[in-house]
Amino acid sequence: VGHCLIISFYRLIQSFPAVKLHLTGAVMRATEVEFDKAKEHLKTLKNDPGNDTKLRIYALFKQATQGSCSSPKPGMLDFVNKAKWEAWNSLGNISKEDARQKYVDLVGTLISSEAPIQKEATTAGDPKSSYQTLQVTTENNITTILLNRPEKKNAISRKMYEEIMQALEQAGKDDSVLTVMTGSGDYYCSGNDLSNFTQVGAEGVEKLARDSGELLTRYVSHFIDFPKPLIAVVNGPAVGIAVTGLGLFDVVYATDRATFHAPFSQLGQSPEGCSSYTFPKMMGTAKANEILLFNKKLTAAQACDLGLVTEVFPDNTFQQEVWKKLRAYAKLPKDSLRYSKQLIRGMEKEKLHAVNAQECVRLQERWLSEECMNAIMSFFQNKSKL
Numbered sequence: 020v021g022h023c024l025i026i027s028f029y030r031l032i033q034s035f036p037a038v039k040l041h042l043t044g045a046v047m048r049a050t051e052v053e054f055d056k057a058k059e060h061l062k063t064l065k066n067d068p069g070n071d072t073k074l075r076i077y078a079l080f081k082q083a084t085q086g087s088c089s090s091p092k093p094g095m096l097d098f099v100n101k102a103k104w105e106a107w108n109s110l111g112n113i114s115k116e117d118a119r120q121k122y123v124d125l126v127g128t129l130i131s132s133e134a135p136i137q138k139e140a141t142t143a144g145d146p147k148s149s150y151q152t153l154q155v156t157t158e159n160n161i162t163t164i165l166l167n168r169p170e171k172k173n174a175i176s177r178k179m180y181e182e183i184m185q186a187l188e189q190a191g192k193d194d195s196v197l198t199v200m201t202g203s204g205d206y207y208c209s210g211n212d213l214s215n216f217t218q219v220g221a222e223g224v225e226k227l228a229r230d231s232g233e234l235l236t237r238y239v240s241h242f243i244d245f246p247k248p249l250i251a252v253v254n255g256p257a258v259g260i261a262v263t264g265l266g267l268f269d270v271v272y273a274t275d276r277a278t279f280h281a282p283f284s285q286l287g288q289s290p291e292g293c294s295s296y297t298f299p300k301m302m303g304t305a306k307a308n309e310i311l312l313f314n315k316k317l318t319a320a321q322a323c324d325l326g327l328v329t330e331v332f333p334d335n336t337f338q339q340e341v342w343k344k345l346r347a348y349a350k351l352p353k354d355s356l357r358y359s360k361q362l363i364r365g366m367e368k369e370k371l372h373a374v375n376a377q378e379c380v381r382l383q384e385r386w387l388s389e390e391c392m393n394a395i396m397s398f399f400q401n402k403s404k405l
């Protein structure tokens with residue numbers, strides 16, 4: 020009977036174009052209503068989503084309201100309008116309806132990527148509100164550390180290294196059950212801020228290399244010693260130490276938009292974050308070599324196949340699905356999780372600290388090498404991007 024009903028309902032739709040149009044129209048109106056709402060929601064974004072995302076929003080808006088790009092391409096020197104034209108033109112002939120839906124989805128992702136970070140009502144002196152490069156909040160038994168330099172793809176400055184360590188220390192002692200690290204804007208994190216190597220003091224590059232080695236040793240140690248379940252919510256591309264450090268997280272969830280790139284030899288550097296040990300152990304030496312020696316950039320699916328990522332989610336439902344899962348985890352008994360992690364990780368802590376120390380000694384030599392200095396200079400001369 021059900022089958023017959025469906026057939027007859029379908030025939031009804033087909034035989035009465037007006038009905039079909041009305042239904043389709045109803046679907047169109049709903050999308051138009053959502054589209055208008057999305058335009059309004061966009062104005063409430065707190066964080067700059069980054070140039071790429073802004074261009075995509077612009078292109079989808081034009082496609083949704085005017086259809087395929089038909090205007091002439093701006094001149095070579097008209098950089099901004101040329102970038103906008105290229106973004107719009109790259110959408111080809113997708114329909115206005117599809118563009119509207121993609122626009123609504125993208126704005127929804129941006130809004131929800133800020134939604135879990137509901138800053139607690141910060142009272143005077145609340146340490147959580149004292150961060151310059153992070154947003155740290157605790158809600159639903161979850162302490163979330165949000166890397167908050169979207170304008171620099173969440174590159175880790177010296178200040179950010181120190182603040183992440185401070186946030187981990189506080190998260191390790193607060194009442195939360197688990198800790199999450201994620202990024203604001205369209206990147207998870209683009210790794211070490213390369214300008215960290217351009218701030219040479221009066222005492223010269225050797226001192227800078229020593230201080231950097233000391234900083235990195237402390238930073239990685241905080242992840243090795245972190246006592247609670249530590250979860251990475253990889254909301255976009257990850258580079259360098261943001262990738263290698265994932266081997267010290269307990270679970271890694273990624274959007275299918277994320278990529279994973281550890282360009283060490285390209286930068287004249289060498290692996291860090293204990294990856295010279297955790298990656299071969301996780302995926303085998305040859306696969307680890309492709310990433311750590313030969314700069315292979317992984318898609319989220321490839322990273323998942325190798326065990327670096329635990330689960331990949333479609334970008335338009337990533338935030339909703341992941342935070343629903345995390346809120347369920349955070350209802351579990353805190354001490355049971357803490358002691359279980361200790362059993363799983365405890366045996367290797369000493370080994371991991373030894374690996375960290377060895378990696379940092381090698382990096383201090385690398386940072387003084389001509390290979391590394393040339394690579395960093397060419398980045399800032401805009402000769403080379405990853």
Ligand SMILES: CCCCCC/C=C/C(=O)SCCNC(=O)CCNC(=O)[C@H](O)C(C)(C)COP(=O)(O)OP(=O)(O)OC[C@H]1O[C@@H](n2cnc3c(N)ncnc32)[C@H](O)[C@@H]1OP(=O)(O)O
Pocket residue numbers: 071170171172174175177209210211212213214215231232234235258259260261282286288291398403404405
């Ligand atoms: C204290 C020492 C500890 C050392 C630890 C060892 C760690 C090693 C590593 O992490 S190695 C990896 C280092 N990271 C990189 O090499 C990435 C460099 N960035 C890029 O290649 C590109 O920016 C990109 C591919 C990540 C993104 O490209 P695109 O989408 O075109 O965006 P922009 O390049 O325009 O970026 C916007 C803005 O951010 C600045 N920026 C991005 N990443 C970094 C970075 N890692 N360091 C410094 N600055 C960065 C970029 O310069 C732009 O700035 P601007 O708008 O021009 O002012």
